[in-house]
Amino acid sequence: MDYHTPAIIKKGLIVVFVSLGCTASAIGKNTTPLLPAVAVVPLKPTETQQAAGKYVTQYLLKNHYRKVPVNDSLSQQIFQRYLEHLDGSKSYFLAGEVSSLKKFYGNRIDDEFLQGKTTSGFAVYNQFLRRAKEKMRFMKATADTVRFDFTRPESLDLDRKNDPWPADRKQLQALWKKELKYQWLNMKYSEGNDKSIRTELSKTFANRLKLLNQQKPDDALQAYMYAVTTSFDPHTSYFSPDEFENFQIDLSRSLEGIGARLQMESEYTVVNEVIPGGPAFRSNLLKKSDRIIGVGQGAAGEIIDVRGWRINDVVKLIRGKKGTSVRLKIYPASQGGRGPAKIVRLLRDKVDLQEQAARKSIIERDKHKIGVITIPSFYLDFEGQKLNVNNYNSTTRDVSRILGELGTAGVDAVIVDLRDNGGGSLEEAVNVTGLFIPTGPVVQISNSSGGKMVLRDEDRRVLYNGPIAVLVNRYSASASEIFAAAIQDYGRGVIIGERTFGKGTVQSLVKLNRPFSFLSKQTELGQLKLTVAKFYRISGGSTQHKGVSPDISIPSLIDTATIGEDTYTSSLPWSTISKTFYRPVSAISQNEIGRLRQSYQTGVIKERTSREYVRDLGILNRIRKRKTVSLSEAAFKAENEELKRIEKRWMNEDDSLKEKSYYDFMLNRSADIMNDLIGIKKSGQAGSPARRMLSLN
Structure with missing residues (x-):
């Protein structure tokens, strides 16, 4: 995690049975x-x-x-x-x-x-x-x-x-x-x-x-x-020397394990990030905010209860040699901390950088082709870039290539899928934005002394200027929010999904060392992750706290009442600064967005799967909002059967269903929206195709 990567970390306690008292x-x-x-x-x-x-x-x-x-x-x-x-x-x-x-x-x-x-x-x-x-x-x-x-x-x-x-x-x-x-x-x-x-x-x-x-x-x-x-802000935290050693190993993503970043919240080990390209990511069995309560080795090893364990000790149990398996007993985040635990089995492996990379797919609707570019994170091989290594890993390079391939395939519109993208390289977020706009500012950064810096796309080339949508959810954060906000401010495309995380701050790691090492045997005192700056949209508003609001809302099954910057009691407030000069491209108008929104809402009423999705989401939210749980077995069982049914339908990829998960549902509805947009564009441009794929040269 470079310092631009969102620290969507509610840094928790290292022990569990937490209490307070006085003698x-x-x-x-x-x-x-x-x-x-x-x-x-x-x-x-x-x-x-x-x-x-x-x-x-x-x-x-x-x-x-x-x-x-x-x-x-x-x-x-x-x-x-x-x-x-x-x-x-x-x-x-x-x-x-x-x-x-x-x-x-x-x-x-x-x-x-x-x-x-x-x-x-x-x-x-x-x-x-x-x-x-x-x-x-x-x-x-x-x-x-x-x-x-x-x-x-x-x-x-x-x-x-x-x-x-x-x-x-x-x-x-x-x-x-x-x-x-x-x-x-x-x-x-x-x-x-x-x-x-x-x-x-x-x-x-x-x-x-x-x-x-x-x-x-x-x-x-x-x-x-x-x-x-955390009394200063939720993303500032102290790491002891031992804890930071694990943090460094985690960031390098080289140690063999399950490919997940963990944190402590009260007595629970909580999944803070599922690392793109890792075993957990590939399995789709482990999700952000799942609570790990037990760890077992192999197919039949005893599952050890890890509630209350130090995070370092839990990590040691989960890590292991490539090719071996580990079983995790979890409370799924989708159930809002309720319901019975379930066990997931993962095969340990290294993070596969190729699977972390941006990838493409094509969805067809009414003879229209809609290209989908999924970006799990904004990645950049800093060392490779510095040494000018050929073909170093870069989101911008990969998305540029994909746009060329989609152009060859003759797509009519593009969806950039940033769901669960927690951020990454700020430079890459700016450069990827530049692939869709001629030139201009992308994000503003303000430091604590009031100084302001504007990061711009300086390249006048536009690799794609046809219809575009950005699909986001509550886990889209930091660099993802910068990209989505810029696309929205320029009027370049339509934002679909739900309000993003709202992490609009920048952190820097500070190494704490004694100034006179010869006076002490131990010179290292740990590390401090410190919030030092704040992101602002080019229109002047902050992405902090409020995130980016979608033009067309398609809620996910994520529990948004417990996830997001606004759930932290010490998060920095939303604020504004002066807008910077930019020229909107206005590729999509508010009138067109209104027509798309109305068409989508009408479709939800008419289409069976959409009605079922809205119904089940309502049931799930009602269960989550209950502050109490029944200790009567009959009532407890009835509620958990409902949770189990919803999970099977929308979260476990049932192969008997056309749309195997709510992820598929959101993507397919986004494709429907883009199909409508293609129709709107064609009706307003007689004889002119909706797509305009430009040369990469």
Whole structure:
């Protein structure tokens, strides 16, 4: 990932059973812990970590795009963010404890921050360990002995961020029992009988307790630094030296594995990116935001529960030799965190750069040919370019070649498919845009001091000036948004799909080193990924937060309520700067877009598959919006049967169906729209073909 690649990363915690608490000695002599304490050897920051804290503070204050005043307001924001990420489910501590914690730590973090100290963070984390161990002991003991009644009309709140903390121990333990009952139901519906479930849960909680006993200072530091850095913006994060080593391996995409970038969110290992050209990408079985809860080796190896594991340890389990297989137990993102887990099997391999490259296909509609150019990412071999190597990998080169091939095939229109394209090289986004416009600005970049830079397409050649559509979804981000926004601002084509991610910021990696290495055995202090600039459209609006809105909306099955820049509480706001001068080409008018939109909406009503898609999407969204899940087996089973039906119909590529997935549905509807546009263009240009493919020379 170069610094232009979107860091669509909700950087999470390195450990799971996150909670928060305070000791009597920490708050005051007259304060008594409300729950029995569990013995924990206190974690303390190492000398290296203390030094890292000072450098993180310096860079955040001097170099971050957002100039944040260091005062009690920042202190409370960091504290609240720490609290939310340690105990987001509000299932560890009581209301009185939270109040005491806020009173004691709420206004002191800013003073420690200025000094580069992490005293409060470690104190809170040590208390978390006490409570986490207590909860795991309770969960294991209950799992070993409980006899649940699944006929009772109980429910569990899955989203408790607006719920109060339990008022007393009775409420807290009642919540823990409901959580256990929910886990039991999930396993019962997907895995087997009560005896095997009891054994598996008991083993899981015992392993989690073991993990808690093995916590290190780095776990506390990473958890606290997450709260500090994301209080500036969600894409700023700190990597310890060990964690950055894995980050580098991940970016090189050379290690044999499944081809997915992972992150931690609370207790879960979450798929942050499915790397184009990798095994997960080729299989189409693993999706962004899927939660990995178990890992098994080979076809029959035991699946180990990895909830609560450090991200580095999960990665080690998943990586392996080329040709070997790994089984992942996941909660699919499409189900909104509900429903039974499913198991996917992947064959480890290296990322195939050829499969990462742009590719083409042709869809025929009413004797019209519509070319499709799928761009998984905006890639560029920087070293090859620098050394002027022949045929170095470049999105612009590949798309240029494809346009020539589509011209030879006689296509009447082109769809550029940017769904799931998380970004990549900014240079390539600008150059690919230049293939469709004569010349002019493509994107503006503003730094923290107010300086502005305009990146332009300087090449006057246009390789294709016929009808064009850009197909996007919620995962289209960064460089993809720059391309789509430019096509829209120039009036060059029609944007189809759903609002894009809204990641309009630029990150830079800063290596933290001691200035006088001879004074210390360890010179490296880690890395800081820092937000340093912001993207703006040539029309002046930012792509940040709001993304690019489609001209014609075709929603996907992605849960847009939980995915996107606007879901982060600390994301930089949408803003505007002055527009830069450019000449719209106006290849498509607003009147034509209106006619296309009306035709599409009419087709949705008339066409059976479209009606089914809209119906199932409505059902899925209604299920996702429910904050509670039933703990009655009959109701639980009915809801999950519905989820299973929708997944089979739209997400598992059922070979018996003409349109095997919602991906096919969106692409085919886009082809219908372009077929209509071809007709509109032909009716307005008597005797003139819709296509105008120009020479590449």
